[in-house]
Amino acid sequence: MKKTFLYSLVVASLLVGCGDTLKESASGAMDKAKEAASEVASKAADHAKEAAAGAAEAVKSGGNVAEAAKEAVKEAASKTVESAKEAAGAATEAAKEAASGAVEKAKEAASSATEAAKEGAEKAAEAAKETTEQATEGAKEAAAGAAAAATEAASGGAAEAGAKLYTKCAGCHGAKAEKKALGASQVIAGWDAVKVEEALKGYKAGTYGGAMKGVMKGQAAGLSDDDIKALAAYISTLK
Numbered sequence: 001m002k003k004t005f006l007y008s009l010v011v012a013s014l015l016v017g018c019g020d021t022l023k024e025s026a027s028g029a030m031d032k033a034k035e036a037a038s039e040v041a042s043k044a045a046d047h048a049k050e051a052a053a054g055a056a057e058a059v060k061s062g063g064n065v066a067e068a069a070k071e072a073v074k075e076a077a078s079k080t081v082e083s084a085k086e087a088a089g090a091a092t093e094a095a096k097e098a099a100s101g102a103v104e105k106a107k108e109a110a111s112s113a114t115e116a117a118k119e120g121a122e123k124a125a126e127a128a129k130e131t132t133e134q135a136t137e138g139a140k141e142a143a144a145g146a147a148a149a150a151t152e153a154a155s156g157g158a159a160e161a162g163a164k165l166y167t168k169c170a171g172c173h174g175a176k177a178e179k180k181a182l183g184a185s186q187v188i189a190g191w192d193a194v195k196v197e198e199a200l201k202g203y204k205a206g207t208y209g210g211a212m213k214g215v216m217k218g219q220a221a222g223l224s225d226d227d228i229k230a231l232a233a234y235i236s237t238l239k
């Protein structure tokens with residue numbers, strides 16, 4: 001944010017600086033035009049004087065005064081037009097120069113502004129990337145936390161459901177699974193959930209067990225996969 005503000009300041013000062021230069025060249029052109037105009041005026045005055053002198057000359061020599069005056073005025077007028085043309089040319093030249101200078105400065109200012117804008121955009125993109133990365137990191141962490149909480153809640157729920165189901169098993173295995181069921185099984189207290197789950201699934205399918213697996217096949221037959229998971233989760237908490 002701060003950086004972007006600084007860039008706009010730089011751009012603004014470039015433009016302002018350039019504006020001064022433009023004003024300068026414009027006022028230079030005005031000055032030249034004024035100069036040319038006053039030159040024209042003074043030349044016109046000169047021509048008028050010359051014409052008057054010519055007319056006086058004609059009066060003195062007694063010639064055709066009207067004719068001579070006409071001639072002199074004509075000449076003065078054409079000379080004035082000539083000078084005005086010259087002055088206009090000079091003024092145009094000066095204006096052209098000022099204009100091309102202004103275009104040059106404007107071009108320069110535009111390219112510096114573009115440069116600054118580019119840099120600003122790059123910085124903004126970088127900052128955005130950083131923010132996105134941080135946000136992603138935060139979202140990941142939050143998701144991991146949520147997943148952990150969900151797992152914990154699920155296994156807590158499963159263990160609770162397992163405690164209910166276990167009441168059927170307690171008669172043979174003991175309230176804390178601390179007994180050898182019917183004196184034949186291993187003590188299953190302290191088994192981890194996966195081991196219990198595999199044993200129960202194995203009994204159900206007839207692929208696991210010892211001499212008395214028939215007893216457990218009857219016990220496991222009515223258990224769903226969810227029941228088995230819940231029982232395994234609960235038994236793994238008995239130590």
Ligand code: HEC
Binds near residue numbers: 173181208219
């Ligand atoms: C009628 C008594 C009885 C009941 C009720 C009973 N079991 Fe068993 N359980 C046994 C016997 C006997 C074995 C050993 C079977 C064998 O030879 O593999 C055994 C084995 C096991 C084993 C494997 C231990 C080993 O030695 O490999 C697990 C796990 C188990 N029972 C879980 C349960 C669960 C869970 C329940 C309740 C749903 C349950 N049992 C209900 C008698 C019982």
